[in-house]
Amino acid sequence: MTNLLLIDDDADLSAMLCEYLAAEGFTLTVAGNGEDGVEQALTGRFEAVILDIMLPRMNGIEVLGRIRQTSQVPVLMLTARGDDIDRVIGLELGADDYIAKPYYPRELLARLRAVLRRTGGPGAIGPLAFGQLMLDPARRDARWDGRSIELTVTEFALLEALMRADDIVSTKDELSLAALGRQRQRYDRSIDVHVSNLRQKLAHASDGAVEIETIRGVGYRLAVAP
Numbered sequence: 421m422t423n424l425l426l427i428d429d430d431a432d433l434s435a436m437l438c439e440y441l442a443a444e445g446f447t448l449t450v451a452g453n454g455e456d457g458v459e460q461a462l463t464g465r466f467e468a469v470i471l472d473i474m475l476p477r478m479n480g481i482e483v484l485g486r487i488r489q490t491s492q493v494p495v496l497m498l499t500a501r502g503d504d505i506d507r508v509i510g511l512e513l514g515a516d517d518y519i520a521k522p523y524y525p526r527e528l529l530a531r532l533r534a535v536l537r538r539t540g541g542p543g544a545i546g547p548l549a550f551g552q553l554m555l556d557p558a559r560r561d562a563r564w565d566g567r568s569i570e571l572t573v574t575e576f577a578l579l580e581a582l583m584r585a586d587d588i589v590s591t592k593d594e595l596s597l598a599a600l601g602r603q604r605q606r607y608d609r610s611i612d613v614h615v616s617n618l619r620q621k622l623a624h625a626s627d628g629a630v631e632i633e634t635i636r637g638v639g640y641r642l643a644v645a646p
Contacts (some may be wrong), residue, residue: 427483428470429476436525467493480498512616532601535583553630564630570621578611599611
């Protein structure tokens with residue numbers, strides 16, 4: 421059984437999800453407020469967290485920020501339909517994906533499985549190198565000049581896709597499939613936000629020696645900074 425944490429104060433929805441996900445091989449623990457959610461998420465007991473934005477005592481954005489201070493556990497956020505601001509802020513803070521409420525449990529399950537597949541580094545055939553940047557998908561380890569780089573599940577998958585592409589430009593559609601496990605929708609900025617987060621982490625780790633180039637109207641490419 422795969423252990424999941426749901427942070428949501430909707431008791432009826434939580435009970436429904438517990439029953440639905442149990443039939444699919446998941447064990448769901450529920451935290452009804454943000455403070456309890458943070459405490460539970462940081463125990464290391466869960467393979468992924470499903471996090472609602474609207475929570476008592478501490479909202480979902482604050483919860484995500486607290487989690488990301490010390491943990492890279494995969495986080496799937498539940499947002500209000502059409503609330504782009506919450507989605508972008510969540511992605512910037514390190515959420516791996518989001519789904520708008522109301523949603524079909526089957527869709528949530530598909531998104532959840534996609535996030536969990538990325539955790540295992542699917543398709544990995546061995547360590548990858550780009551100058552002093554090293555990536556080991558099997559061990560989920562990213563390093564620059566031997567120093568570890570802390571990445572979320574989605575950032576790791578995104579970096580792996582860019583490194584496998586080498587000097588070929590990766591389109592946003594290709595990166596969405598590789599890093600998010602889903603087709604990119606029109607006006608979807610998820611990949612742009614994840615690239616921005618990854619770009620900042622790579623720049624910090626390498627002192628600007630490696631960067632992600634934006635190829636206008638096409639996509640992104642990993643490059644050595646001039």
